[in-house]
Amino acid sequence: MNANRRKQVNPVHLSSLIRCMLVALFVGVSALFFLFIKNQQFALAEEIRQMERKIANVRSQNETLLAHVTELSSRRMLQQRIAEGFISMKLIQDNAIARLTPPAQATADGVLRTAFNEGVRQ
Amino acid sequence: MRWTARTRTGFACAAVAMVFTAYSARLVELQVAKHKEYSQMAAEKHTMRQVIHARRGLIFDRNGELLASNLPVRTVVADGSHVKDPAALARVAAPFLGMDEKELCAKLTSGRKYIVIRHELAEETALALGKAIQDANLRGLYFEPDAVRTYPNGQMLGHVLGFLNNEGAGIQGVEMSMEKSLRGQDGYRYIEHDRTGREIMLYRGQEEPAVHGLNVRLTIDxxxxxxxxxxxxxxxxxxxxxxxxxxxxxxxxxxxxxxxxxxxxxxxxxxxxxxxxxxxxxxxxxxxxxxxxxxxxxxxxxxxxxxxxxTSIYCENGAFAYGGRILRDHHGYGSMGVHDILVKSSNIGSAKxxxxxxxxxxxxxxxxxxxxxxxxxxxxxxxxxxxxxxxxxxxxxxxxxxxxxxxxxxxxxxxxxxxxxxxxxxxxxxxxxxxxxxxxxxxxxxxxxxxxxxxxxxxxxxxxxxxxxxxxxxxxxxxxxxxxxxxxxxxxxxxxxxxxxxxxxxxxxxxxxxxxxxxxxxxxxxxxxxxxxxxxxxxxxxxxxxxxxxxxxxxxxxxxxxxxxxxxxxxxxxxxxxxxxxxxxx
Known part of the structure; x- marks a missing residue:
């Protein structure tokens, strides 16, 4: 190789090359990391959305069931069930009543009890 | 002018520069001059104000017995722009909605973005329909939350409780007089959705939670x-x-x-x-x-x-002439005290x-x-x-x-x-x-x-x-x-x-x-x-x-x-x- 040709050759500086590659790698990795984080965010947001939806559904179902329970345990329904004979009323025996107010005496002396037995009067 | 290589190069450069200038001008127009207009258009397309419904307050009697409650239901709506196969969607949905398939198909093909298909669909039915649509890989039907007011005791206390109109406002009884407390205040949130209509949760915007209605306890037992x-x-x-x-x-x-x-x-x-x-x-x-x-x-x-x-008041033996008319008692009474006037309900004694x-x-x-x-x-x-x-x-x-x-x-x-x-x-x-x-x-x-x-x-x-x-x-x-x-x-x-x-x-x-x-x-x-x-x-x-x-x-x-x-x-x-x-x- 003559002297002129040797002068035209641009030598590769290894240190510069490595620096550039590192910068490129850093930029590339940062971009990929950014993408990964962004994807994670979307995935988490979607999970939250699904969870919110599930909670809303469960809450609605709960309210629906509560409304049904209220309906079934309402006075109107209980009276209807009693009329149908599905359930029946049973008189509470006197010895099963615990009173906080002073007890009235038995019916023998003509004084009515406060929760007296309707059947006795018939 | 001589058409030399330099001139040709000059023309080519000028032409390219003009094209880029035109593009740049358009870019400036879109991004700067019409920024507000286009960003609003974009927002309208992807952003929407979602209403968060407030729950109406409950009504109880004095002992906590529930007298008025809310039954969650759904309003079924369709977005015509999302419906790709109206016939298939109608076939799947019609049995759940209790509608005629052809009638539903006609509604879905109207192409409008907001079509109300049915009000007050039971929650369970709505869930089942949602699953059926998902399984069939169809889209275009959506379920909006709503509620129906129910009175578990039926006609008992009906006059006192009142009822609601179609807009959910009380128009009689306690429902009307306590409307302000019972109603609550709807909230809202701004959301963005993708082209399939699904919310992009990440871009959820300003949010104001709903204020639920207050419960009212009556003096009724x-x-x-x-x-x-x-x-x-x-x-x-x-x-x-x-x-x-x-x-x-x-x-x-x-x-x-x-x-x-x-x-x-x-x-x-x-x-x-x-x-x-x-x-x-x-x-x-x-x-x-x-x-x-x-x-x-x-x-x-x-x-x-x-x-x-x-005091003894003379009750005129049952006939009292006053003002040109005779006032009578049911029975004739002589003199009576106030006590007896009330007991016997004497009109004459009271008048005197x-x-x-x-x-x-x-x-x-x-x-x-x-x-x-x-x-x-x-x-x-x-x-x-x-x-x-x-x-x-x-x-x-x-x-x-x-x-x-x-x-x-x-x-x-x-x-x-x-x-x-x-x-x-x-x-x-x-x-x-x-x-x-x-x-x-x-x-x-x-x-x-x-x-x-x-x-x-x-x-x-x-x-x-x-x-x-x-x-x-x-x-x-x-x-x-x-x-x-x-x-x-x-x-x-x-x-x-x-x-x-x-x-x-x-x-x-x-x-x-x-x-x-x-x-x-x-x-x-x-x-x-x-x-x-x-x-x-x-x-x-x-x-x-x-x-x-x-x-x-x-x-x-x-x-x-x-x-x-x-x-x-x-x-x-x-x-x-x-x-x-x-x-x-x-």
């Missing part, structure tokens, strides 16, 4: 309400009056414990009811009260010192007491008892009744008003008037709302009892109360109002029905009984009123028609409230037989 409804229902079926009203209230607090009317309606289906069924006649109907009004003149005359416990007082003083007492003014109960549509001032009275008014004619009152006013006697002379404001609470049960607004005024002193009230006990006793007009074991005080009322064409309707009566027990320490006042009961006219009296109903209600209510009897009961049935046997053996 459903145990007593059931008793009142049951007895009034039986009376309505047996006696077939045009209307019947029943009220139970606590005379010491003014709290309404039960209130009902017949005919009635089911607030779950207000559309099925006639307007006549929807009237809460306890507050929007006025009637001539009849003899129950005599408590006003007796209290007034006693309080003004015009009469005292020993009013004459002693004078029209201005008597009118003052009528107003002090609360007649002619709205009571202020928290229910919509209350009327004040009709009490003319003395300058509009004719010569007969002073003798007619004391016996409950020439005056019109609401059943609630009559109950409040009797409460004045029951509680020792105080007029209280009636209350139907006990408290307003948040969802945790913390009281936000509580309503303590409110004394409007002292009408008469306790001594006067006690004297009238003793006389009213006589009304239910031997020789009184309401012996059928007796309740075994308790001292009952009360007053009957039998008023001729006012004809819409003027004057009185022949053979038609409004009969009532308003009383309380125990007389010594009243726990409740109860009014029973029936308009034109279908009984023989010689039996159509408050003491014969309304008093027995009161007795049955009072007996069951006393048992329900666990009141301790203060009297030796007069036994009936087996007990009476046993006593009779004992007497015979003795």
């Amino acid at each position: 459903m145990g007593l309400q059931a008793i009142l409804e049951d007895e009034l229902d039986s009376a309505f079926k047996d006696l077939r009056p045009e209307m019947a009203v029943g009220i139970i209230m606590d005379p010491n607090t003014g709290e309404i414990l039960a209130m009902t009317n017949r005919p009635c309606f089911d607030p779950n289906h207000p559309g099925d009811a006639k307007s006549e069924q929807m009237k809460n006649r306890a507050i929007i109907d006025m009637v001539e009260p009849g003899s129950t009004f005599k408590i006003v003149v007796a209290s007034g005359a006693l309080n003004e010192g015009k009469v005292n416990e020993k 007491m009013a004459l002693m007082m004078g029209d201005t003083k008597f009118y003052e007492y009528v107003k002090r008892f609360g007649f002619g003014d709205r009571t202020g109960i928290e229910l919509p549509g209350e009327i004040p009744g009709l009490v003319h001032p003395p300058h509009r009275w004719d010569k007969l008014t002073i003798t007619r008003m004391p016996m409950g004619q020439s005056v019109a009152v609401t059943p609630l006013q009559m109950t409040m008037g009797m409460s004045v006697i029951a509680n020792g002379g105080r007029l209280l404001a009636p209350q139907i709302i006990r408290s307003v609470e948040d969802s945790d049960g913390s009281v936000v607004v509580s309503k303590p009892p409110k004394v409007v005024r002292e009408v008469v002193p306790q001594k006067t009230a006690r004297f009238v109360s003793e006389a009213l006990t006589g009304v239910v006793g031997e020789g009184g007009t309401a012996q059928l109002a007796k309740i075994a074991g308790f001292t009952v005080a009360g007053k009957t009322g039998t008023a001729q029905k006012v004809s819409p064409s003027g004057g009185y309707a022949q053979g038609k009566y409004v009969v009532s009984f308003v009383g309380y027990l125990p007389q010594e320490d009243p726990r409740f006042v109860c009014l029973v009123m029936l308009d034109d009961a279908k009984v023989a006219s010689n039996l159509n009296y408050g003491g014969l028609v309304a008093a027995p109903i009161f007795s049955r209600i009072g007996e069951r209510a006393a048992r329900y409230l666990d009141l301790v009897p203060s009297l030796r009961a007069e036994p009936t049935g087996p007990l009476a037989l046993r006593e009779q046997k004992q007497e015979r053996t003795n």
Whole structure:
């Protein structure tokens, strides 16, 4: 190789090359990391959305069931069930009543009890 | 100019520069000049304001029994721009929606972005439909949350609770009067959605949570309400009056414990009811009260010192000529004290007491008892009744008003008037709302009892109360109002029905009984009123028609409230037989 040709050759500086590659790698990795984080965010947001939806559904179902329970345990329904004979009323025996107010005496002396037995009067 | 290589290069560069300049200019126009317009267009396309519905407050009775609740339902809507295969979607959805497939398909092909397909779809059905659509890999149908107001007790307490209109606003009863507390406030959030219509959660914007409605607790006791409804229902079926009203209230607090009317309606289906069924006649109907009004003149005359416990008034043996007309009593009476005038319900005795007082003083007492003014109960549509001032009275008014004619009152006013006697002379404001609470049960607004005024002193009230006990006793007009074991005080009322064409309707009566027990320490006042009961006219009296109903209600209510009897009961049935046997053996 003559002297002129040797002068035209641009030598590769290894240190510069490595620096550039590192910068490129850093930029590339940062971009990929950014993408990964962004994807994670979307995935988490979607999970939250699904969870919110599930909670809303469960809450609605709960309210629906509560409304049904209220309906079934309402006075109107209980009276209807009693009329149908599905359930029946049973008189509470006197010895099963615990009173906080002073007890009235038995019916023998003509004084009515406060929760007296309707059947006795018939 | 020579077309050299340099010139050609110059032209090419200029052309490229011009193209880029044009692009740049357009870019500047889009990004800077029209930024606002385009960003708004983009926002409209992808961003929407999602309403977060507030839940309407619940209504409870005084013991926490649920009277009005919300049933979640869904409104099914379609976005025509998302529907790719309307026929397939209609095939899947029609059975769930209970619609004709072709009709649904026609709706879906309209292409509009917001098509309401069906209201009030049950929650379970909506979930099942959503799953079916997902399984079929279709889209375009969406479910918006909504709620239906339900009243678990049906027609019981219907007039007090009221109902909602199509927009979810209360239009009668407590639903209307407490609308502001019950309604709550809808919230909102700004969301962005992708081209398939799904929310992009990451870009969720400004959010304002919904403020749910407050719960309302009534003064109503459903145990007593059931008793009142049951007895009034039986009376309505047996006696077939045009209307019947029943009220139970606590005379010491003014709290309404039960209130009902017949005919009635089911607030779950207000559309099925006639307007006549929807009237809460306890507050929007006025009637001539009849003899129950005599408590006003007796209290007034006693309080003004015009009469005292020993004053004897001559009752003209049953016929009193005044103002060119004869005023008659049911039976002829001679001289009687105030006590007996009330017990025998003498029209002449009452008229004479009013004459002693004078029209201005008597009118003052009528107003002090609360007649002619709205009571202020928290229910919509209350009327004040009709009490003319003395300058509009004719010569007969002073003798007619004391016996409950020439005056019109609401059943609630009559109950409040009797409460004045029951509680020792105080007029209280009636209350139907006990408290307003948040969802945790913390009281936000509580309503303590409110004394409007002292009408008469306790001594006067006690004297009238003793006389009213006589009304239910031997020789009184309401012996059928007796309740075994308790001292009952009360007053009957039998008023001729006012004809819409003027004057009185022949053979038609409004009969009532308003009383309380125990007389010594009243726990409740109860009014029973029936308009034109279908009984023989010689039996159509408050003491014969309304008093027995009161007795049955009072007996069951006393048992329900666990009141301790203060009297030796007069036994009936087996007990009476046993006593009779004992007497015979003795």
